[in-house]
Amino acid sequence: MDCRRMLCVLLCMIYMLHVTGLWWAMGRHLVLDPGRICRKTRRLRGKQNLICTKEPEVVTAIGEGSRMGILECQHQFRFRRWNCTTAKRSLKKVLTRDTRETGFVNAITSAGIIFSITQACSYGQLLDCTCERNAPPAALTAAPIQDTAAEGRWEWGGCSDNINFGYRKSKEFMDDRFRRRSDLKTLLLTHNYEAGRLAVKRYMKVVYKCHGMSGSCAVKSTWRKLPLFREVGNFLKEKFDGAAKVMPGNDGQGFIPEGATIKPPDREDIVYTEESPSYCEPDKKTGSLGTQGRHCNHTSIGVDGCELLCCGRGYEAVRRTSRINCNCRFQYCCEVQCETCDKRQTYSRCL
Template sequence: MGELMQCGCEVTRNWAPPSPLAIGPGADGSAWEWGGCGDDVDYGYEKSRQFMDAKRKKGKSDIRTLIDLHNNEAGRLAVKNYMRTECKCHGLSGSCTLRTCWKKMPHFREVGDRLLERFNGAFKVMGGNDGKTIIPVGHNIKPPDKQDLIYSADSPDFCQANRKTGSPGTRGRVCNSTALDVGGCDLLCCGRGYQEETVVVEESCLCRFHWCCVVNCNKCTERKELSVCL
């Protein structure tokens, strides 16, 4: 947006030529050059590193610090390593004799989807004896790379009630018997199954606004079919 004096367009003099696939269809035979105003991802990377890693000083040996520093870096790389190339055509009568190309950050949704995939496949680790390395545990054999997400403590079991963690469990929870996501009965009921119940609920209906400023409603009853976890 041009509001930070230190953050301008990305420097392109050391960039390699973009691939024809990145430039787009019809790129073969047309000249190109880096131009426009690409996102200065290096500036953003460095500022993010200074801001996010400030609380977790490098050199500390506790496992929580090592995990936070690793995951912070994985988040930054999910943006930096997936910069996309955008190009604009120049030429007479709509021809594309020259293309100007620049780098843009990946779309926010794309970054989120990529991190969610890493989250679902996160590595469980423990601290090494030297206090500076992390070692995979459990079924993982290969060490996580810089783009993987890691953790050291298992999440509490939400299926059973646990007063210590504050989890009420899922027994008696209303679920969606046709959904396959976390709200579906198969997952939410944790394999215990569910039962169908018919309930009568009272809801506000036929509401009218009266000037000024009151809303009057009637009370209506409705029968609903609910799926409830066993």
């Protein structure tokens, strides 16, 4: 009897590892190789499978959004020891952990996907989506620009970017397979996905247009439009800097702050459970590529400064000479003649 019970437990563990591996493989493909997210549809179930098989335009927008998120990640971390490199031997390892860097990647990827789906809808690329004509709840509407010089009434009109459609589709695709799971790793992943989606909704802009005779503003129409994605990236970078370290809750269904004096994270916060490595030296286990050879700013005392970026190892000045066109003149008629000059540049590089 004991042997049968042990065999049953072992088989269950193997099954859960297999299924969990498929789920996390999907999450990694969103970041590492967005073009493959629907390649093995026989492994997909539920709404993910339906979107992959019946809504190819949405799948295209998901892939573009994922790439948008990674490009923004690289911009935000371009001066950091970990610079959001897409080298698979690095990023793949980062995504298997639960550090604050992992939380940011998941949040910015999710933000890119909701942004891209909403934008594709506005461009008329999605057949099942139209613009949003209903006024949003007051809690989601930023105050419109006030024009004290012109009187008139405000009317909700125009054709708003349909952020609600983007939110629903991105959530269906990214969260569908996690709905019945409550392990800590899944809770962190879905929480950070949601933080990314809410960041886009938070920065939706209210714009307006005046209507009336002779340039008057008898009626002012308002609608909502997507923000610049850089604004979303800046906001999530702030959330990364203030990310909350959490641990499993007593009920086994959620998580709580690791410190008793720390404020519980809200839905817009990035959460993590593991401390980040220093990323100073190459480490295959953590995915760190080290900072040797990285460019640094020897005049800065910030994160891009040579002292911090080079981890105290020092740096060297590198002189580079390149050939460029110079002293260009227009010759009648009709060509431009240039000389070739040496352009000398000096930069600092970590040892």
